[in-house]
Amino acid sequence: MSVKQALLALLEEGPRYGYQLRAQFEHRTGATWPLNVGQVYTTLTRLERDGLVEGAGADAEGHVVYRITEAGRDEVAAWFTTPVSRTQPPRDELAIKLALAVTVPGVDVGRVIQQQRSATMTALQDYTRLKRRAAAGQEREDLAWSLVLDSLVFAAEAEIRWLDHCEARLRRAELERPETLLEEILADEAEAQAHR
Amino acid sequence: MRWLRSWRLPLRLARREAARARGRSVLVLVMIALPVLAVTAADVVIQTAQVSAAEGLDRRLGSADALITYQPGSGQVFQDVDPTVSTSNGTGDTEQVLPELAEVEQAVGPGTTGISWDQGSVGVETAKGVSDTEVSELDLRDPLSDGIFDVTSGRPAAATDEIVINHELADRGFDLGDELTVRGGATYTVVGIGDGTSYHGYPMAVGLPGSLGLAEKRYQASFLVGGGAVSWDQVRELNAEGALVLSRAVVLDPPPRSEIPDEVKAFESGTDSAMVAVIVLIVVMALIEVVLLAGPAFAVGARRQSRALALMAATGGTPRQARRVVLANGVVLGGIGAILGVLVGLVVAWLSLPIVQHFSDERLGPFDVPWPHLLGIAAFGLLSALLAAVVPAWIASRQDVVAVLAGRRGDRRPSLRSPLLGLVLLGVGIAGAVLGASGRGEFFIAGAAIAAVLGMILLVPVVLVAVARLARRFPLTLRYAVRDAARHRSRTVPAVAAVAATVAGVVALGIGVTSDEAENEGTYVASLPMGTGVVTDAFAEGEQWDTLRAATLRGLPEATVTPMQGVAEGGDEEKTSYYVEVLVPGSDDSEEDTRLLEYSSSVFGSSVLVGDELPSALDLPASARGPAAATLRSGGAVVFTDRGVESERIEVVAHRYDPDATDEKVTRVTVPALVVPVADGRSAPVAVVTTATAERVGVPVGTMGLAVTGAGVSEQQESDAQEALAGIDENATLYVERGYQTDDETVIVQLVLGALGAVLMLGGTLTATFLALSDARADLATLSAVGAAPRTRRGVAAAYALVVGMVGAALGAAVGLIPGIAVSYPLTRGYEPGAAAHYLDIPWLLIVGLVVVLPLLTALVVGLSARSRLPLVARLD
Amino acid sequence: MSAVLQMTDVSRVHGSGATEVHALRAVSFAVRPGELVAVMGPSGSGKSTLLTLAGGLDAPTRGVVEVEGVDLAGLGNAGRARMRRTSIGYVFQDFNLIPALTAAENVALPGELDGVGAKVARAAARKALDEVGIGDLWDRFPDNMSGGQQQRVAIARAIVGERRLILADEPTGALDTETGEEILRLLRARCDAGAAGVLVTHEARHAAWADRVVFLRDGVVVDETGSDRADVLLDSGSPR
Ligand SMILES: Nc1ncnc2c1ncn2[C@@H]1O[C@H](COP(=O)(O)OP(=O)(O)O)[C@@H](O)[C@H]1O
Numbered sequence A: 001m002s003v004k005q006a007l008l009a010l011l012e013e014g015p016r017y018g019y020q021l022r023a024q025f026e027h028r029t030g031a032t033w034p035l036n037v038g039q040v041y042t043t044l045t046r047l048e049r050d051g052l053v054e055g056a057g058a059d060a061e062g063h064v065v066y067r068i069t070e071a072g073r074d075e076v077a078a079w080f081t082t083p084v085s086r087t088q089p090p091r092d093e094l095a096i097k098l099a100l101a102v103t104v105p106g107v108d109v110g111r112v113i114q115q116q117r118s119a120t121m122t123a124l125q126d127y128t129r130l131k132r133r134a135a136a137g138q139e140r141e142d143l144a145w146s147l148v149l150d151s152l153v154f155a156a157e158a159e160i161r162w163l164d165h166c167e168a169r170l171r172r173a174e175l176e177r178p179e180t181l182l183e184e185i186l187a188d189e190a191e192a193q194a195h196r
Numbered sequence B: 001m002r003w004l005r006s007w008r009l010p011l012r013l014a015r016r017e018a019a020r021a022r023g024r025s026v027l028v029l030v031m032i033a034l035p036v037l038a039v040t041a042a043d044v045v046i047q048t049a050q051v052s053a054a055e056g057l058d059r060r061l062g063s064a065d066a067l068i069t070y071q072p073g074s075g076q077v078f079q080d081v082d083p084t085v086s087t088s089n090g091t092g093d094t095e096q097v098l099p100e101l102a103e104v105e106q107a108v109g110p111g112t113t114g115i116s117w118d119q120g121s122v123g124v125e126t127a128k129g130v131s132d133t134e135v136s137e138l139d140l141r142d143p144l145s146d147g148i149f150d151v152t153s154g155r156p157a158a159a160t161d162e163i164v165i166n167h168e169l170a171d172r173g174f175d176l177g178d179e180l181t182v183r184g185g186a187t188y189t190v191v192g193i194g195d196g197t198s199y200h201g202y203p204m205a206v207g208l209p210g211s212l213g214l215a216e217k218r219y220q221a222s223f224l225v226g227g228g229a230v231s232w233d234q235v236r237e238l239n240a241e242g243a244l245v246l247s248r249a250v251v252l253d254p255p256p257r258s259e260i261p262d263e264v265k266a267f268e269s270g271t272d273s274a275m276v277a278v279i280v281l282i283v284v285m286a287l288i289e290v291v292l293l294a295g296p297a298f299a300v301g302a303r304r305q306s307r308a309l310a311l312m313a314a315t316g317g318t319p320r321q322a323r324r325v326v327l328a329n330g331v332v333l334g335g336i337g338a339i340l341g342v343l344v345g346l347v348v349a350w351l352s353l354p355i356v357q358h359f360s361d362e363r364l365g366p367f368d369v370p371w372p373h374l375l376g377i378a379a380f381g382l383l384s385a386l387l388a389a390v391v392p393a394w395i396a397s398r399q400d401v402v403a404v405l406a407g408r409r410g411d412r413r414p415s416l417r418s419p420l421l422g423l424v425l426l427g428v429g430i431a432g433a434v435l436g437a438s439g440r441g442e443f444f445i446a447g448a449a450i451a452a453v454l455g456m457i458l459l460v461p462v463v464l465v466a467v468a469r470l471a472r473r474f475p476l477t478l479r480y481a482v483r484d485a486a487r488h489r490s491r492t493v494p495a496v497a498a499v500a501a502t503v504a505g506v507v508a509l510g511i512g513v514t515s516d517e518a519e520n521e522g523t524y525v526a527s528l529p530m531g532t533g534v535v536t537d538a539f540a541e542g543e544q545w546d547t548l549r550a551a552t553l554r555g556l557p558e559a560t561v562t563p564m565q566g567v568a569e570g571g572d573e574e575k576t577s578y579y580v581e582v583l584v585p586g587s588d589d590s591e592e593d594t595r596l597l598e599y600s601s602s603v604f605g606s607s608v609l610v611g612d613e614l615p616s617a618l619d620l621p622a623s624a625r626g627p628a629a630a631t632l633r634s635g636g637a638v639v640f641t642d643r644g645v646e647s648e649r650i651e652v653v654a655h656r657y658d659p660d661a662t663d664e665k666v667t668r669v670t671v672p673a674l675v676v677p678v679a680d681g682r683s684a685p686v687a688v689v690t691t692a693t694a695e696r697v698g699v700p701v702g703t704m705g706l707a708v709t710g711a712g713v714s715e716q717q718e719s720d721a722q723e724a725l726a727g728i729d730e731n732a733t734l735y736v737e738r739g740y741q742t743d744d745e746t747v748i749v750q751l752v753l754g755a756l757g758a759v760l761m762l763g764g765t766l767t768a769t770f771l772a773l774s775d776a777r778a779d780l781a782t783l784s785a786v787g788a789a790p791r792t793r794r795g796v797a798a799a800y801a802l803v804v805g806m807v808g809a810a811l812g813a814a815v816g817l818i819p820g821i822a823v824s825y826p827l828t829r830g831y832e833p834g835a836a837a838h839y840l841d842i843p844w845l846l847i848v849g850l851v852v853v854l855p856l857l858t859a860l861v862v863g864l865s866a867r868s869r870l871p872l873v874a875r876l877d
Numbered sequence C: 001m002s003a004v005l006q007m008t009d010v011s012r013v014h015g016s017g018a019t020e021v022h023a024l025r026a027v028s029f030a031v032r033p034g035e036l037v038a039v040m041g042p043s044g045s046g047k048s049t050l051l052t053l054a055g056g057l058d059a060p061t062r063g064v065v066e067v068e069g070v071d072l073a074g075l076g077n078a079g080r081a082r083m084r085r086t087s088i089g090y091v092f093q094d095f096n097l098i099p100a101l102t103a104a105e106n107v108a109l110p111g112e113l114d115g116v117g118a119k120v121a122r123a124a125a126r127k128a129l130d131e132v133g134i135g136d137l138w139d140r141f142p143d144n145m146s147g148g149q150q151q152r153v154a155i156a157r158a159i160v161g162e163r164r165l166i167l168a169d170e171p172t173g174a175l176d177t178e179t180g181e182e183i184l185r186l187l188r189a190r191c192d193a194g195a196a197g198v199l200v201t202h203e204a205r206h207a208a209w210a211d212r213v214v215f216l217r218d219g220v221v222v223d224e225t226g227s228d229r230a231d232v233l234l235d236s237g238s239p240r
């Protein structure tokens, strides 16, 4: 996740100081990815160094206010127009766990899948409930949060679908050799990631 | 109320469904409305053509209050409200003088005024000869006669030498101002032309009372009277004096039935039970046919609604409610069809009245709409639609809801019970046919035929499944059609059954007609040697025969025309009549077994021919001609027998009846004879005797006919000669022996049967095919998706028509044989107890045409006319 | 609180002998008022069978199905039909409506089948249509409505007359994500108002709207989730 570009995007709306930026970020993403103020200030310093933001003095209460530069605007525009790269699959604990469960003798893979599915389903139910509340709001920020929740919902759904798929494959391949199965499961995982 | 409410939803659904599936609705409407229309139109035309007493009052009474008719010798008469139904005790004096107008006015009561009205007929001389003309002596100027004869141009006769004629007489060459001469009577001036209001189609004339001389030869006297209503009591009083009365007041306001004299009530005909049986039979047959024809449309409708019915079940509908929804389709379409049929039938009847009038002598009455009948006819339409919806409704209510909701077909397995019942009914039909054939008669057979047809309907599914079993080796389209037909039995069965029922009817009737025909041919007896002819004229005398002979020769120049002499049995100028018998000597004519002929009606105009030569037109075996001629030359007689009588001599007995003598005079002469045996003496004369013999028994001899020999008479020549003869005397007829000729009527009946059968068969086949195609959209889409050529659709259509037509026709022909063969027994049973011969002729050509040719032809037509475009997407609805 | 739907050891076997199919095997299952339960499972796992048994459209081979405390087996066909008119509402994946009836008439169907006067049934139907947000489309025919609108009508028909048990068999299957969620929102709202609901689906995202998710495999319940964590999550300082 790119905190750098996110802060730049927030500054495009107008000059802000550090704490303000943090609050705005969390508000819009529904506190899904918590930021600490230290991280915000470190990032701002680095942005100032790269000439993407500049100091704009302090407000009445003495907060240092930052303003975006022309280079900063270009950077934001570029960020919005380039897709998020998927060339490097992020490390996925669940995929690795399953891959190992399939290969290590004595593990009840079905049980692993089922437990995971229940857990993911429960999470999905939580997200859905949150979403229902978010949907009640009318402001643009509510929509922003709702979209973030959707991202989580779809990710969880994809995971459940993948688990269903694994289960079906496992059943079908009860007698097949585990090595090839492992490879296939990893390949499927990559595919599921691509959907997310 | 609650019951009515429970039909609201089904009826609403049915209404919308009818509007949504327009093609199918139109199909059903046509099928329901057509018979209703036809029967309605026929009924209205018949009712209109029948003139009831009340409707006919003006044309029979004019504006008078009563028509009073005296007949001499009546004594006391008894009459119904309308005096056309009457009787008398016959105690009156035949010499009674008919009353004069004044006496009649007196008899009816004070204040009565009347005019006399005598009717009769005269011969009017026309350019071509003499025209028989109905005449009335009636003063058309008198208001009492208004409405009896419409004078459209000119005026009524005002003097005794004036006359009014109708258009038919005017067409024979008379116009206003022309002179008109009555044969053997006076000459009149035509002053008016018009039309009688009761009849048309033949010449009529009206003159003033006394002008036409009818009074002298009248056998009854009629008077129109006015001046006050004539009550039933007055009618009874006049009846007592021998007068029949048609009273306006009585007809319009009839007395209770109890007041009608018992003497007249005896004429009241009870309802004829045979007639009722025929009507019931026809109605049942028509009902079955209509139900079967409309059945497939309802079956498809119910299938289309199966999803909706399943949804209804899921929301808490009961099977009974599902049944109601399908039945409601029958109510809606049947109701609309019935109303439509009645309304269009009324219009058709109204439009066809001028045509009907053209063919009828009697003037039609006012346009008559028999509402109670029409209600019954409409009920028939509604009932047929309801019955057609019953089976689909039953199947729909039994469907597997879960399966339908899951998108599968929800038909339950068909039960085994109905085919078994079908077999039982078929057995009943066969048994009934056998019983009917062995003496119970046609009605029994017809009832049995209905049982057999019903049984057959129940067996159709089994046959379809069996045919589907054989389908493995058929080409794709045919295989598809057969399997589809077997799968969708609810729509295929009624269609196949409709075709089968039609074919069964046609085959049964066809066997009856051709067997009847075979009997006629088998029992035909030639009257004359083949190719010869005879001219007879019951009224011709003397020189007229020469004229007739000349006319015959003009028509047939190559023929030899010889006059044939015979005993003039009718009598001579003095009205003395004669009757000649030929007997074996010593026997009495009352003894049955000595008669020479079973029955005789000579084609020669006389039963005893007189001649010293053998008449050439006589049908004699060649070997008998020589001896017969010799017998006549030696003064003997040639007699015929079909009863195997043998005798050397015969006795000629002449009975003579004089008008003034009360007893008869008998003269007997015995002469040597040659008895010629003939197979059937029905058309042979009894005997040929010599002139001398005729003189000895003292009977008058005259020309009785002209023998036409020596020429092959073509039918054209025959009709030419016939026309030439009719120009001279309309009683003259020429008969030419041609052997057995099929009756025109029989040919027409066969043609009509065939055409009706073909139309009904086509109807059944086409509806089933049309419905199957619309039902098969999804399958056809699949076929096109896997690459079937567009003509596959045509192939499927043709195959479907072939399956429905052929299976139906084959079944129908098989079932039709049963009543057909059975009915040939009572139909061809001879009149004479001895003639046990039974004729059976199965019209194989007709059957092959129905079972093979017609289905193939239908399939071809369907295949060529079906759209060849395949549906590209399957639509579910 | 007693369950609106209680299935105890319910089995359903189709056919017999070699072609025997066990659609459900000894399933026990309960839905309480105010509860929406999702049933998840791959195709052929017995989800629809479970619903047809719960709605009394089909009878179990073994086991007891009770709706509002009444054993359906003891009711007879007519009694079960009445149950569907008054207590149980059905929603299917598609072709839910009778094409020859308007939206309002479709919704009024249970009432009319029950013999309620057409006017009364129609009034109730209009109210139910308002509730699902398409009160203005009451006189449209199904052919003239979008899939989502049709499905709303189907929901209205399932809830009309205050029916307490709503059985929905893949009600969102034929709809796009957004429209599907609208339908789920309506179902959810109905359950929040006190009805009991069973939602059959094979999409996890839709099942997540339920309070409880039951996993079916080959006619057997293999797992079940129930969660109160959302409330925990909400209480722990989220901005909402
Ligand atoms: N009428 C039937 N006859 C035979 N098998 C059936 C019938 N109905 C359903 N089944 C079988 O029962 C199982 C469960 O079906 P269903 O409940 O429709 O599954 P789902 O709705 O989960 O896809 C399937 O294997 C199906 O083939």
Ligand SMILES: [Mg+2]
Residues within 6 Å of the ligand: C047, C048, C049
């Ligand atoms: Mg299902």
